Amino acid sequence: MSVSEEISREHDPGAVRPLPCRVLLAAGQSDRAARLETVLEFLECEPESHRAPPDPEALATDGLLAMVVSGCLGEALFELLNNLPELAPGVPVVLVGEEAEFPALTKAARAQVVRRVGLPVRYPELADALRCARHAAANGGLDDGSRTVELFRSLVGCSPAVQKIRRLMTQVAATDANVLILGETGTGKEVVARNIHRASSRKRRPFVAVNCGAIPADLLESELFGHEKGAFTGALTARQGRFEMAEGGTLFLDEIGDMPLPMQVKLLRVLQERTIERVGSNRSIACDVRIIAATHRDLDTAIDDGTFREDLYYRLNVFPIDMPPLRQRLGDLPLLIAELTARMEGEGRATVRLGASALRALSVYPWPGNVRELANLVERLAILHPGETVSLEDLPPKFRAGLADDASSDDLSDDGFSPAMAQPAAGVEPHLPQDGIDLKEYLNDLEMGLIRRALDESDGVVAHAAKRLGMRRTTLVEKIRKFGIARPEDVPEN
Incomplete structure (x- = not known):
């Protein structure tokens, strides 16, 4: 999806x-x-050129995707960049040029730089830099230090499903309501919690x-509610449970x-009474804890089966x-x-x-x-092929199996071109993913693939x-x- 065509949905699902x-x-x-300017326009951005350092008013974040800086514009430019964390803390910065061209930036200003692009400027590098800026916009701006990037790793993406989850998280975070997160294993339920x-506020x-x-099961009660000394064999000292550890905060179950049925009964009472009792004690302890629970199971079916209350x-x-x-959400x-x-x-x-063939x-x-x-x-591939571009043949066999009905490994090259993609069988329309495609990006990839193939064959x-x-x-x-397919001097023109 192109930089300018990424969308996020508001409360009205039909509005973009x-x-x-x-x-x-x-x-x-x-x-x-x-x-x-030429490359930015090709990326369907709206460049506003300044031959001198722009006025701070031009940095209004409304509608501003990024600030691209190239070449030295004097001390005034460094002053502006170093003041960015105060003037426009949410605006990503892309630096074009060598490291030595920007030696006077403060640590705070450098933290606002999402990418550095070398010279001569190439389409893929600048496109990647703007994708980083788009990513920052899709995730609510640059990290201001109040949260760690780690928390958002599994929520990366601009698909409608991810946008909806971010909106729901924002709505419920302002309350103390209990939250139940449902989803398959590995979808990032703890990340959401x-x-x-x-x-x-917690x-x-x-x-x-x-x-x-x-x-x-026999240890879960002690783990959640704690125990007193001598409550059971091996309880040599008193111990706090997870509820007490999370006092004033959040307990993620x-x-x-x-959870076993007997423990479910005790948890229900805690949720009703907002008090706990350590194992081996008859003294109630008030607890102020927000509960967020998660499961990969179908709880409606579990209720029918009698395994969940x-x-x-x-x-x-x-x-x-x-x-x-x-x-x-494969588009992510x-x-x-x-x-x-x-x-x-x-x-x-x-x-x-x-490579394109592996990604497909x-x-x-x-x-x-x-x-x-x-x-x-990704971690396995980085160990096997450090610093390299992975092609279709480098993927483990199970990841290649899905292409059997689409295109053979011989037909799909790393330039993203496949004859089966360009020439569908007679009477058969090309497959359109359920979430749709970015037609312009698809056609650009197809055009680049054809150009590379023509150059190879010539x-x-x-x-x-x-x-x-x-x-x-x-x-x-x-x-x-x-497209930055090759340096002009590397490509014979005759």
């Missing part, structure tokens, strides 16, 4: 709001500015998580559907949040992969890039393990490739430069 597309361009050299806590108090399915279900299910599986795959590789890079570990294979894989499975795959001779594509040589040279 485009993300900002206005880009403030500050470039000291006219030729460099012209080049940047932590975000709700961090956005609530954020300065503890967030305590307990997996109800991982603790033996993961896999609540696996209906009254407890209604106590917990005050505000339900359904987490979508990854297969229902590129952003998720980019976020995962950025995390590994930030941790000083090897990273990996995914992953886009038809059903992802039973959801985001957790994707994270494991041994890199532009004139011959242009003839195969039925266009003028000068037009093809410009497209090669625009």
Whole structure:
């Protein structure tokens, strides 16, 4: 999806709001500015060029996607950039040029820089930088330090399902209502719970998580409510339970559907009375704890089967949040992969890039393990192919199986072009994903694939490739430069 066409849904599901597309361009050299304007316009952004440092009023965040800075504009520019954290803390900055061109930036100003693009400017690099800016806009702006990036990793994306979850989280965080998060394993239920806590008035108090399915039934009561000294064999000292640890904060009960029935009765009483009793004690302790529960089980079926109490279900299910599986938001795959590789890079570990053929294979894989499975795959590929671009053949066999009905591995190349994609069988319309596609981006990828194929089949001779594509040589040279397919000096023109 192009930078300007990413959408987020408001409370009206039928209404869409485009993300900002206005880009403030500050470039000291006219030729460099012209080049940047051309690429930004191709990305369907609205560049506003300034040959001098822009006025602070121009940095109004309403409708501003990013600020792109290229070339030295004197001390006034450094002063403006260093004041950005106060003037426009939510505006992402993209620096174009070498590290030495921007030596005077403060630590706070550098924290606002989402990407640095080298020279000469290439379409893919600048497009990636603007995707980072779009990502920041989709996630509510740059991190201001009040939350950690870790909390949002499984919520990366611009799909309607993710936008809806963010809206629900914002609505319920302002209350003390109990929340029940439903979804398959690996969809990020604990991530949502932590975000709700961090956005609530309880954020300065503890967030305590307990997996109800991982603790033996005979120990779960002690784990939740604590015990007194001598309450049972081995209880050598008194011990606080998770409820007391979470006092004033949030208690996250993961896999609540696996809790034994006797324990469900005791939990129900705690929710009703707002008091607990340690094992081996008859003294009631008041508790002020917000409950967020999560499960991958179908609790309605569990109620019918008699394995989950209906009254407890209604106590917990005050505000339900359904987490979508990854297969229902495959359009978020590129952003998720980019976020995962950025995390590994930030941790000083090897990273990996995914070619178009590999990405297409992953886009038809059903992802039973959801985001957790994707994270494991990206980490595995980074270990096997550090610093490389992974092609279809590099993926484990099960991730390649989904392409059997679409295109063979011989037909799908890393330039994203497949004859089966371009030429559907007679009488058969191309497959359109349920969430739709970005037609412009699809056509751009198809055009780049055709150009690369024509160049390969013409041994890199532009004139011959242009003839195969039925266009003028000068037009093809410009497209090669625009897409950043190859350096002009590396491509023979005759």
